Every structure is written in C-alpha cells, then in structure tokens.
Amino acid sequence: MTSLDTRSAPPPRPGPPPTPRATTIQGDPQAAARRRDANAAAHSPSLMLIMLLATLGAVAYAVFLLDPDHRGDWLPYVLVMVAETILLVLALLAMWTVLSSGYDPRDFAYHQARERLFDTPQVLHDDAAGDPTRWQLYLGERPVTVDVFVTTCGEDVDTIARTVRAAVAVHGEHRTWVLDDGRSDEVRDLATTLGARYVRRLSGGGQKAGNVNHALSIAKGDLFAILDADFVPRPELLVETVPFFVREDVAFVQSPQTYGNMTSLISRGAGYMQAVFYRFVQPGRNRFNAAFCVGTNVVFRRSAVDDIGGMCTDSKSEDVWTSLHLHERGWRSVYIPQTLAVGDAPETIVAYAKQQLRWATGGFEILLQHNPLSRRRELTLDQRLQYFVTSTHYLSGIAPLLLLVVPPLQIYLGLAPMRLDVSPGTWALYYLGFYGLQIAIAFFTLGSFRWEVLLLAAVSWPIYVKAFWNALTGKQQAWSVTGRAGGPTSPFEVVVPQTLCFVFLLVTSVVGVWQYGGDALTNLSVAWNVTNTLILGGFLLTAVREHRAARGSRRAVVPGGVA
The missing domain is CATH 3.90.550.10 (Spore Coat Polysaccharide Biosynthesis Protein SpsA; Chain A)
Incomplete structure (x- = not known):
C-alpha cells in the first residue's frame, strides 16, 4: 500500500512559447578548482613513488616472514603469518588499484x-x-x-x-x-x-x-x-x-x-x-x-x-x-x-559500531554467498579481483585480534613467533619496511599523521568478528541508520570485548614487566603488549567520556532523574 502526498508538487506551467535563444553553462569556477585538486591528488607522481617503495617493502617483509631460518614456535608463528598474510595481500592489491588511479x-x-x-x-x-x-x-x-x-x-x-x-x-x-x-x-x-x-x-x-x-x-x-x-x-x-x-x-x-x-x-x-x-x-x-x-x-x-x-x-x-x-x-x-x-x-562509538557492522556484514555476504572469483560470475578478471578485495577488506580488521594474542604467548609460555637469534633490530628493519611505508602512504594521502585511524583500526576487531559470524550463519542484523535520532546510548553496550581484552592485556603487561624486565628479547614482547594496552586504554577513555555525556543527556531529559 502507498501513501503518496504530492500537494507540494508544482502545477503544470503553460508559460509563454519558447524563444529562440541558446543557453550554455560555463560551470562554477570553485567547482572546477575542486575537480582539479581531486584529480591532482590522485595523479601525484610522489604518491606513485611512495606506492612503489611500499610495494617493495611489503615484498621484502613477506620474504623475511617466510624464511624457514626465521621461523619460531609454531602457534605464534601461524598467528602472525595468518594476520600478516591478510594485511600484506590486501595492501598489495590496494596499492595496485591506487597505481591505476590516473x-x-x-x-x-x-x-x-x-x-x-x-x-x-x-x-x-x-x-x-x-x-x-x-x-x-x-x-x-x-x-x-x-x-x-x-x-x-x-x-x-x-x-x-x-x-x-x-x-x-x-x-x-x-x-x-x-x-x-x-x-x-x-x-x-x-x-x-x-x-x-x-x-x-x-x-x-x-x-x-x-x-x-x-x-x-x-x-x-x-x-x-x-x-x-x-x-x-x-x-x-x-x-x-x-x-x-x-x-x-x-x-x-x-x-x-x-x-x-x-x-x-x-x-x-x-x-x-x-x-x-x-x-x-x-x-x-x-x-x-x-x-x-x-x-x-x-x-x-x-x-x-x-x-x-x-x-x-x-x-x-x-x-x-x-x-x-x-x-x-x-x-x-x-x-x-x-x-x-x-x-x-x-x-559516537555506538553509531560507528552499527555502521561498520552493517558494512562488514554486507562485504562478508558477498564473499560467502556470491564469491566474485567463481567462474559463474559474469565479470572480467579485473572486476573479480576488485570485488574480491571489497568482500575481504574487513578481514584486515580481524587481523589485529590475532596479533594481540602473540605477546601474551611469549610472556606466559615463552613461545616466540620468530627464532631467538633474530635480533630486534633485524625484525624492526623489515617490520618498518612494510608498516613504516604504510604509515608514510597514510601521511601523504591524509596530509598528516592521523592517529585516530590507527586507534580505530586496532580496536574494531569485535565488530568484524561479529559481522563475519552473522554472514557465516545467515543471522539477520537489525537495520540501523547511522544518523538516526534517538536517546543517548552508553558505549559500554558495545565495547564489552574491548574492555575484557584491556583487563587481560593490562595484567599481562604487569606480569611481563615484573617477570622478564631484564631480558632484551622479551622486552620487545612486553613493549608490544604495553603498546596494545595503551591503545585499548585510550579507546576506553573515549568510551568513558561518551558514557558520562550520555548520562548527562538523560538527566537533562528527565530533570532530577537518576541515570
């Protein structure tokens, strides 16, 4: 059934007969300037050079990880390899796409x-x-x-x-x-x-x-x-x-x-x-x-x-x-x-979580229900690869979860992903060859270092795990409009996994500093774990501020009420 209200529709205009006059439009000069700026950014030779260097850095990092002489204990090594393979493959495909943006x-x-x-x-x-x-x-x-x-x-x-x-x-x-x-x-x-x-x-x-x-x-x-x-x-x-x-x-x-x-x-x-x-x-x-x-x-x-x-x-x-x-x-x-x-x-965290859950679920649905690489798809090879990148993109959001587990394995069980004779300097050299250049790309494209992006990328894994599970099981997620009006909602309704993970990492950091503080190699794992703890802690501080603001809004709506 349809309810159609067209009372505001303008009535037909008979108007005078057409006059023989040509009309052209030259366009908005500001709009033309915006077009030039957008195209210049995408076609920058400097960006192309950074992309090529980043590609070489990604390949070198992959060779380093795959070298059997560098392999450590199997469990953390597999976790690192799965996570880094996802990140490396998606990064290479993304850079290939950007290099085609001219x-x-x-x-x-x-x-x-x-x-x-x-x-x-x-x-x-x-x-x-x-x-x-x-x-x-x-x-x-x-x-x-x-x-x-x-x-x-x-x-x-x-x-x-x-x-x-x-x-x-x-x-x-x-x-x-x-x-x-x-x-x-x-x-x-x-x-x-x-x-x-x-x-x-x-x-x-x-x-x-x-x-x-x-x-x-x-x-x-x-x-x-x-x-x-x-x-x-x-x-x-x-x-x-x-x-x-x-x-x-x-x-x-x-x-x-x-x-x-x-x-x-x-x-x-x-x-x-x-x-x-x-x-x-x-x-x-x-x-x-x-x-x-x-x-x-x-x-x-x-x-x-x-x-x-x-x-x-x-x-x-x-x-x-x-x-x-x-x-x-x-x-x-x-x-x-x-x-x-x-x-x-x-x-807000709640609005961001709902948006990302909706987008990620849709991407995983394509991967699991309509795999673009299937021969049944009437797509070109290039289109298959591009839609494959689209459908797997949010796997890069799950990878940080795998990497979060690696430092505790070494702190508690002594299991290292790389051999003990691999110096921290060697590891850092290859690691920065990939991640450092990825940050350089982000710095160039965004104009400065945007730490907010890294923070959200590191803490959003519960959203993407849930999205993958929804797509895998066919669970229907309630539709939620990003900008929908409504009462304030506490962010702690959606950040329970991050809160539990923060507590675990905080305890692990204390244990690592107390038990292994004098070991140089283990200090690398402790530093890694402490960094993850600080990132999650910063995110949870944002959640606390949002929670307080939501409580204040509810009290304003109900004067004298208790939130």
Missing part, C-alpha cells in the same frame, strides 16, 4: 555533453531563465527527467530539512522526493513546506533498497539520484554527473562521501578512514570498471536498475550488491573524486 573518466563525449547540458533550440521559458532549478537538462538533443530521492528513517528533522532544502535547490530541472521510512507526519509537513514530494510506505521490507524500489514504482524519471538524509548536496550535483550518461552503457555515477563534522575522535577516525578510499582507491577502480555505489551521492540510470530487477534488497549492503549485479549485466560505472554532497560521519 584514469580520468571525463572524456571528450562527457565534456561535449556538459557544454550542451542546457543548450538546445528548445530553450527555457522566460520565467525560468533566472531559476537554475528549472533549467531543462538535455543529453544531446534529448531532454532527460531526473528524480532526486532523499531517503529518511527516523533522522532528526533539522538534519532532513537541510538536505531537502539543498536538494530542491540543485541546478537543473528535477523532482525532489522525500522517501520516509520513519513514517513521520512532521517530515511529511516539512516536505510540503520545502516544495518536495513525499512518499511513505505503509509496509516495510528491504530497508533502504526497498524504500527506493517503492519510490521507483511512482517516480518515472530517466535518471534518479539518491541522497541519505544527512548528506547535503551542492548545487552542481546534476551538472557534474548527468553528462556521463551520454554513454548509453553507464549505469551510475558515484561521488565520494565527504564529512563535515570531524570534531570528535570517532568522527575523525571514521572520516579519515574513508578519505583514502574515496580519494585514491575508488578512482583506481574506474580503470577496471569496478567502482561501486556507496548508497548516497549517486545518480542511477533508471533503465539499468530495471534491467536487474531493482535495487538489491537481500543485504544490508544493498549498494555494493546492486553494483555487482549491474557489472555482471555488462553495465558501466563511473566514479568522480569530487565532493558533491557533505554529510555526517558517526560521532
């Missing part, structure tokens, strides 16, 4: 289509000439209709209002739709006030993908854009993306998720984690026709989505699954490293 998808056909996006003998009505939101979009001589979907599910109304207001103001004639799975009368009234159409499903299912599919049964545009409720689009969203669809085989055009709330440790860590992917990895995927949709800030061709039966509703990662099905059907994807919408990164 490809610019804006070809001659794109530039020609963009120049004539508003240029046609059938020109604008006089009453629309000064309103860019009413300029008819054209590809060649053919007009195209565009729907802009703002998907909501319980987010704060002020957040939704910012996005809807900006979506209505996007340049190029389009229809803005608010797809409300939160079933809020306040959101309905907001859409009417801001000049957007409002759609509410009376039956659920399929989460966000089901919401979009339901809207596609009503909206009939040639193209449709998807925006999460907290991603505020820039006016040039359609101007920069629509010209790519001059190629009939382009299914969607994706732009990055850029965050504007990098104020807390969690939001900075989550945002910086994504920055490398969007600035360097996704551009490289263009070379292999393997850039995938990330769920927001994306424009789709309606006929391409119809060709695969709609957005994929069988996973919490409907975006990657939809991309995979489109590529299997021979459609092309385009990624442009240009910010066209700015949103919010998760600001």
Whole structure:
C-alpha cells in the first residue's frame, strides 16, 4: 500500500512559447578548482613513488616472514603469518588499484555533453531563465527527467530539512522526493513546506533498497539520484554527473562521501578512514570498471536498475550488491573524486559500531554467498579481483585480534613467533619496511599523521568478528541508520570485548614487566603488549567520556532523574 502526498508538487506551467535563444553553462569556477585538486591528488607522481617503495617493502617483509631460518614456535608463528598474510595481500592489491588511479573518466563525449547540458533550440521559458532549478537538462538533443530521492528513517528533522532544502535547490530541472521510512507526519509537513514530494510506505521490507524500489514504482524519471538524509548536496550535483550518461552503457555515477563534522575522535577516525578510499582507491577502480555505489551521492540510470530487477534488497549492503549485479549485466560505472554532497560521519562509538557492522556484514555476504572469483560470475578478471578485495577488506580488521594474542604467548609460555637469534633490530628493519611505508602512504594521502585511524583500526576487531559470524550463519542484523535520532546510548553496550581484552592485556603487561624486565628479547614482547594496552586504554577513555555525556543527556531529559 502507498501513501503518496504530492500537494507540494508544482502545477503544470503553460508559460509563454519558447524563444529562440541558446543557453550554455560555463560551470562554477570553485567547482572546477575542486575537480582539479581531486584529480591532482590522485595523479601525484610522489604518491606513485611512495606506492612503489611500499610495494617493495611489503615484498621484502613477506620474504623475511617466510624464511624457514626465521621461523619460531609454531602457534605464534601461524598467528602472525595468518594476520600478516591478510594485511600484506590486501595492501598489495590496494596499492595496485591506487597505481591505476590516473584514469580520468571525463572524456571528450562527457565534456561535449556538459557544454550542451542546457543548450538546445528548445530553450527555457522566460520565467525560468533566472531559476537554475528549472533549467531543462538535455543529453544531446534529448531532454532527460531526473528524480532526486532523499531517503529518511527516523533522522532528526533539522538534519532532513537541510538536505531537502539543498536538494530542491540543485541546478537543473528535477523532482525532489522525500522517501520516509520513519513514517513521520512532521517530515511529511516539512516536505510540503520545502516544495518536495513525499512518499511513505505503509509496509516495510528491504530497508533502504526497498524504500527506493517503492519510490521507483511512482517516480518515472530517466535518471534518479539518491541522497541519505544527512548528506547535503551542492548545487552542481546534476551538472557534474548527468553528462556521463551520454554513454548509453553507464549505469551510475558515484561521488565520494565527504564529512563535515570531524570534531570528535570517532568522527575523525571514521572520516579519515574513508578519505583514502574515496580519494585514491575508488578512482583506481574506474580503470577496471569496478567502482561501486556507496548508497548516497549517486545518480542511477533508471533503465539499468530495471534491467536487474531493482535495487538489491537481500543485504544490508544493498549498494555494493546492486553494483555487482549491474557489472555482471555488462553495465558501466563511473566514479568522480569530487565532493558533491557533505554529510555526517558517526560521532559516537555506538553509531560507528552499527555502521561498520552493517558494512562488514554486507562485504562478508558477498564473499560467502556470491564469491566474485567463481567462474559463474559474469565479470572480467579485473572486476573479480576488485570485488574480491571489497568482500575481504574487513578481514584486515580481524587481523589485529590475532596479533594481540602473540605477546601474551611469549610472556606466559615463552613461545616466540620468530627464532631467538633474530635480533630486534633485524625484525624492526623489515617490520618498518612494510608498516613504516604504510604509515608514510597514510601521511601523504591524509596530509598528516592521523592517529585516530590507527586507534580505530586496532580496536574494531569485535565488530568484524561479529559481522563475519552473522554472514557465516545467515543471522539477520537489525537495520540501523547511522544518523538516526534517538536517546543517548552508553558505549559500554558495545565495547564489552574491548574492555575484557584491556583487563587481560593490562595484567599481562604487569606480569611481563615484573617477570622478564631484564631480558632484551622479551622486552620487545612486553613493549608490544604495553603498546596494545595503551591503545585499548585510550579507546576506553573515549568510551568513558561518551558514557558520562550520555548520562548527562538523560538527566537533562528527565530533570532530577537518576541515570
């Protein structure tokens, strides 16, 4: 059943007859500068040199680990080898992708289509000439209709209002739709006030993908854009993306998720984690026709989505699954490293955990249920490898758990991963040859050392273990919107494993310092263990601060109450 409110839809405009006047658009100079900066970052010769050195460092570290003369006790050695193999293989594949990022998808056909996006003998009505939101979009001589979907599910109304207001103001004639799975009368009234159409499903299912599919049964545009409720689009969203669809085989055009709330440790860590992917990895995927949709800030061709039966509703990662099905059907994807919408990164541990659990579960589902390397997949070799990297990416988040166990094995049982005659200096040389250069890459790509990224990467393993288990057992995870409004939640509801691990490592560090403080080799394990303890301790201090803030918020809601 459908509840459709189109009271805010503008009535048909008869208008005066067309006037023979040509219209062109030169583009926003600031937008052009942003495009140049994004492309320069991806094509930097310095970055290419660092990538090549890092590749050599990874290979040298792998040779060192595999040398039988360096092998220590079997249990810690196997743990190290499994963890480091995951990290090395994924790092090499990621660097290979980044080295391919010099490809610019804006070809001659794109530039020609963009120049004539508003240029046609059938020109604008006089009453629309000064309103860019009413300029008819054209590809060649053919007009195209565009729907802009703002998907909501319980987010704060002020957040939704910012996005809807900006979506209505996007340049190029389009229809803005608010797809409300939160079933809020306040959101309905907001859409009417801001000049957007409002759609509410009376039956659920399929989460966000089901919401979009339901809207596609009503909206009939040639193209449709998807925006999460907290991603505020820039006016040039359609101007920069629509010209790519001059190629009939382009299914969607994706732009990055850029965050504007990098104020807390969690939001900075989550945002910086994504920055490398969007600035360097996704551009490289263009070379292999393997850039995938990330769920927001994306424009789709309606006929391409119809060709695969709609957005994929069988996973919490409907975006990657939809991309995979489109590529299997021979459609092309385009990624442009240009910010066209700015949103919010998760600001709390709970929000970050829910986001990562959803994303990781979807990735592991692809690996276990739809292995890209299978011969049954209608993909090119390059696409198979890229989707394999996507589906195994979160294994790198489980690897730190294996490495956490190694120092206690040596402190308590005397089991070492490497032979006793391997000096700490030799180990450090090869270790830094890999990890040091990986940090150098992060330093170069992010502009400075972002310790928040390393902290979150080291402590997020419980999330990814749970995600892998969910995918392996088919356990359904409740859908959770990252920016959903609601009461404060204590982070200690989701960090029990990290808390227990911290207590164990703290005790182990005390035992190591007391029992083996004079042994140089064991000191290396003690130092390793102490470092892990400090990292987990720093994360738990953040959790304590969030817990106190949540208690304060609850007390403010219920004056005089006891949290």
